[in-house]
Amino acid sequence: MDPVRYISNESSGKQGYEIALALSRLGVKTTLVAGPTSINFSKDIKVKKIVNADEMMAAVQKLLPVDVAVCAAAVADFKPKNKNKQKIKKDKQNLNSLNLEKNRDILEYLSKNNKLRPKLVVGFSAETENLIENSTQKLNQKHCDMIIANDISKKETGFNVDHNKISIVERSGKIESIPKNTKSYIAVKIAKKIIDKLLVNDKNTN
Numbered sequence: 387m388d389p390v391r392y393i394s395n396e397s398s399g400k401q402g403y404e405i406a407l408a409l410s411r412l413g414v415k416t417t418l419v420a421g422p423t424s425i426n427f428s429k430d431i432k433v434k435k436i437v438n439a440d441e442m443m444a445a446v447q448k449l450l451p452v453d454v455a456v457c458a459a460a461v462a463d464f465k466p467k468n469k470n471k472q473k474i475k476k477d478k479q480n481l482n483s484l485n486l487e488k489n490r491d492i493l494e495y496l497s498k499n500n501k502l503r504p505k506l507v508v509g510f511s512a513e514t515e516n517l518i519e520n521s522t523q524k525l526n527q528k529h530c531d532m533i534i535a536n537d538i539s540k541k542e543t544g545f546n547v548d549h550n551k552i553s554i555v556e557r558s559g560k561i562e563s564i565p566k567n568t569k570s571y572i573a574v575k576i577a578k579k580i581i582d583k584l585l586v587n588d589k590n591t592n
Contacts, residue, residue: 387466387469387470387474387484388469388470388471388472388473388474389470389471389472389473390473391473391474393462393464393465393466394462395460395462395545396545396546397459397460397512397545397546398423398424398425398545398546398547399420399421399423399425399459400425400548400569401458401510401536401550401569401572401573402418402420402456402458402459403418403420403423403425403427404569404570404572404573405456405458405573405576405577406418406431406456407428407430407431407570407573408570408573408574408576408577409454409456409577409580409581410430410431411430411577412577412578412581414454414577414581416431416432417431417432417433417434417449418431418432418433418434419434419436419442419445419446419449419459420433420434420435420436420459421435421436421437421438421442421459421461422437434449438465439461439462439465439489439490439492440489440490442459442461442492443489443490443492443495446492446495446496450499450502450504451502451504452504453504453505453506453584454504454505454506454507454508454580454584455496455504455506455507455508456508456576456580457492457493457496457507457508457509457510457530458510458534459492459510460510460512460545461489461492462489463488463489464486464487464488464489465486465487465488465489466484466485466486466487467485467486467487468485491528493507493509493528493530494527494528494529496530497509497528497529497530497531498528498529505584505587506531506532506580506583506584506587507529507530507531507532508530508531508532508533508534508576508580509524509525509528509530509532509533509534510533510534510536511524511525511533511534511535511536512536512538512544512545513535513536513537513538513539514537514538514539515539517535517537517553518535518553518555518561521533521535521553521555522555525555525557530557531556531557531583532554532555532556532557532579532580532583533554533555534552534553534554534555534576535552535553535554535555536550536552537551537552542566543566548568548569549566549567549568549569550566550567550568550569550572551564551565551566551567552564552572552576554576554579556583562579
């Protein structure tokens with residue numbers, strides 16, 4: 387909105403970081419595009435730091451082509467249409483409403499990219515209700531191959547904590563639920579699923 391205020395959420399970036407680390411340890415050349423976070427990144431992975439959604443889109447576009455894209459970042463759906471150069475003074479501005487516009491959808495951009503679509507596109511769906519239904523709908527709308535359904539309604543799992551509880555929803559309709567565990571453990575499960583899926587797809591192609 388101005389040099390002081392911005393739109394964000396509670397996502398710490400921990401799950402995305404752990405997935406990047408797990409894929410790297412499995413031998414995958416990995417680049418992590420990361421927004422503002424307090425994470426002390428491992429030197430084992432290449433990190434591209436960005437600040438906003440537009441920068442993330444630009445960074446993703448520069449990295450193409452890739453074999454796998456994992457869209458774990460909780461990118462804001464909307465941004466202020468205009469940014470004030472100076473701090474908005476509360477006694478001079480009416481802040482009862484904000485003039486917003488949509489950010490470009492990075493997951494949809496990757497999934498529907500006819501020329502540079504990755505072999506495997508994995509999305510994340512952070513939901514507070516109807517977890518599987520909403521996540522399946524997002525998978526179909528975005529045309530991704532797999533989506534990680536993430537219930538963020540509980541304080542002990544999801545955003546800004548060290549534990550998570552997820553369900554992996556595949557395009558085939560198969561659903562695998564992983565009970566509450568550390569985000570590093572969850573990341574290993576997701577990374578192995580990605581590798582297995584990628585190998586199966588390559589075998590079917592060849």
